[in-house]
Amino acid sequence: MSPSSSSAFRSRLPSVTLDDVAARCGVSYQTVSRVVNGSHSVAEKTRARVLQAINELGYRPNLAARRLATRRSGLIGMVGTDITYYGPAQVMVSIEETAKRHDYNLMFAGIERSNDSQLAAAINDLCEHQIDGLVLGVQVEGRIDLVRRLCRGVPFLSVDSTSALGVPTVVVDQSLGVRLAIEHLLTLGHRRIACISGPPGWSAAHERRNAFIRALKRAGCDVGRIAEGDWSAESGFAATMELLKERESFTAIVAGNDHMALGALRALHAKRIRVPGTISVVGYDDLPESRFFEPPLTTVHHDFARQGERCVTMLLRLINNESVDQPVELLRPEFVVRESTGRARQGG
Amino acid sequence: MSPSSSSAFRSRLPSVTLDDVAARCGVSYQTVSRVVNGSHSVAEKTRARVLQAINELGYRPNLAARRLATRRSGLIGMVGTDITYYGPAQVMVSIEETAKRHDYNLMFAGIERSNDSQLAAAINDLCEHQIDGLVLGVQVEGRIDLVRRLCRGVPFLSVDSTSALGVPTVVVDQSLGVRLAIEHLLTLGHRRIACISGPPGWSAAHERRNAFIRALKRAGCDVGRIAEGDWSAESGFAATMELLKERESFTAIVAGNDHMALGALRALHAKRIRVPGTISVVGYDDLPESRFFEPPLTTVHHDFARQGERCVTMLLRLINNESVDQPVELLRPEFVVRESTGRARQGG
DNA sequence: CGCTGAATTGTGAACGCCCACAACTGCCGG
């Protein structure tokens, strides 16, 4: 923001405005504006003439000006963490695509840790850009009031967050996914099942873990120790090594995501433990790569793209003050059986 | 854009403006503006008073208005394809982070195929938002003129594109990466090396493939058939199956990225071919997961985050009309030896 | 004590657009 740089800016060539177009074809700027905005109370002939002038001059509306005048930005904001992971990235892309299809643009703000100050900074930042709506891709439990205060009437919803907070959400039915996994393992005769959960502070991790415990209890199995990872393959590797050190044995591992499952596979291989011969492994998410792991991973398939799409649809309804029939939308995951799970060893 | 929706908008609560703040503490809006923009020609006492009013009222500058007045947006645009891949995603995140550190925001526009019309639409879209600079994360060869025309003086640069076009670029030294890989294999005694290249239309793919051919020729080896994938593990699997069908044998595979290498590993495993015992495999990119593949993958490490960072740095110089000493910045990749490569079978 | 100049503050205009409303076209029927 030094004076020198700002003077450099001013030297940028002036853009073509409504007035320029208007002058060119002898109408008022308002008529041009009408053409640009597709108002149909403009004569065919005039419209054609204006359109031509627009083309010749290469007129492009200045959205900043429009935004100022209409108090709408055509912008959807999103704040998220760890967008480099496949899931979040996929959701973001899908949001961007869907938004674009509805003539909205996406503005993404990444934060490293989901603490109050970073979250506040990101939301403020986005709001200064006059976003029309906000997608929260971060942990918001306990911060809803903060968010609501910062948003000042800008509608928002959350992906990947627990419900019951009065915040509209589009979320996978984590519980169902985990249940499918556990049922599959039970059917195969597994009774002692270990878990590698995702990091605290992610509600997806939290819910999957809780669902795991519930499902096991319902089946009358003991819940053994639950190891914790951070979603990375590396942490899955470490967690598995930890689990293997414990006295009590198990015949299956349910990992919080596919990356950690990959780490688990690697750890088991390093220990010369056969998968699924000795231990079965189940992942969560179904990365495109998971089919090619060694062995191909049995996992819970989650349609991230659809999640992003539903998000935008719901957000647009909120933006337009339309009724939202289902403030919490649950997406049903599917279970994909591949080769990393098999029958439990007898009496293992 | 129906009338009903726009009326819904107008009902949104009016925001706090400079005037509101000014009224609150009995100064003119200009003084408040000065405080907000950190001008230092304002008395300490006044500044304090204004600052307090800003806090009390929760004033947030309206960037649309500022943008209109200054003709700067504080926005960097990026157009990219396939941002769900680890590399591109990583680059984008890094760009966003770096931009934020310099008080810029990122606006991303994804396109499905890098054809003229989609590219034009994306650039127009971004430009309507008055971006100050543009990062091209798509294939631009043969489209530079189009881009230049659309940008109208907005500076741009490209990631992942070949040089020699007069377009500033931040790119990995693909050639070096491939050379490192080939030299490694040559040292291990490999002479017949196959390649799975990335899809046409990606200059990274193109360059890696050319570098592969060059390196092999220089070493006096024959260049066998080169299979083609689309970056996905699945395509790597298919390509490897293809290669294995051919008569002429080989003792090593160089894949265009780690995902395809994963597919190759899987294909070899399915065919009961030992890695690296019978065939060695080298990847490219070094995903965080690659260490956990079976076997852990030898690959070329690429620092995507750094690439994004350099991009922004260079773009900011362009935006500020500062001199750019090196319009093409080459990043040096590193070679990482793990367990998917070993000595070539004698006389294999 | 009045003058000077620096420090501080205020004013008018502009940025490009949209809204509400006013004004102008024709064309019809009476």
Add this chain to the structure above:
DNA sequence: CCGGCAGTTGTGGGCGTTCACAATTCAGCG
């Protein structure tokens, strides 16, 4: 031939900011 009406087009004002410049304040000094 004129009032009226629908279809079109033009005008004034304002969105929230910044810029250039004008106006004010306040020391310090001869």
